[in-house]
Amino acid sequence: MKGMCRNIYQAARLNAGFTQLMAAEHLNVSVRSLADYETNRTIPPEDIVCAMVKLYGAKWLVYMHMKQNTLLGRLFLPEVEFSDVAKSVLRLQKEMYDLSKINNSMIEIACDGIVDKQEELRWERITKEVDDVAGAAMALIFSK
Numbered sequence: 001m002k003g004m005c006r007n008i009y010q011a012a013r014l015n016a017g018f019t020q021l022m023a024a025e026h027l028n029v030s031v032r033s034l035a036d037y038e039t040n041r042t043i044p045p046e047d048i049v050c051a052m053v054k055l056y057g058a059k060w061l062v063y064m065h066m067k068q069n070t071l072l073g074r075l076f077l078p079e080v081e082f083s084d085v086a087k088s089v090l091r092l093q094k095e096m097y098d099l100s101k102i103n104n105s106m107i108e109i110a111c112d113g114i115v116d117k118q119e120e121l122r123w124e125r126i127t128k129e130v131d132d133v134a135g136a137a138m139a140l141i142f143s144k
Contacts, residue, residue: 078135
């Protein structure tokens with residue numbers, strides 16, 4: 001996504017081609033409130049984020065809002081590196097290939113339904129690879 005170094009709400013607005021004034025009018029919020037969201041002074045409520053997603057055509061904003069502003073998102077959502085479609089496809093293929101290399105180990109550990117002490121380190125590696133696949137899949141879903 002262009003502008004991902006900016007605040008996520010500002011990046012979504014700019015990518016959609018809206019000025020703050022235009023966006024504020026469509027979102028039925030003050031320009032000041034929108035500016036506060038875009039400078040991290042305040043976190044927009046979910047109904048405003050939903051309206052932003054629709055107005056800006058930016059489904060990725062839901063993910064990033066949850067990742068940055070909720071404890072569950074920070075703890076459990078995988079990192080997503082947003083980019084163009086081609087790079088996203090290649091990254092997903094690479095991550096799936098990495099996972100396929102440890103597929104036999106994953107099956108071996110999972111067969112008895114228990115991750116025992118001597119399997120824990122291998123299982124951590126497997127779950128890290130699955131997390132990488134999930135992040136790459138999300139990047140592809142949200143790419144344009």
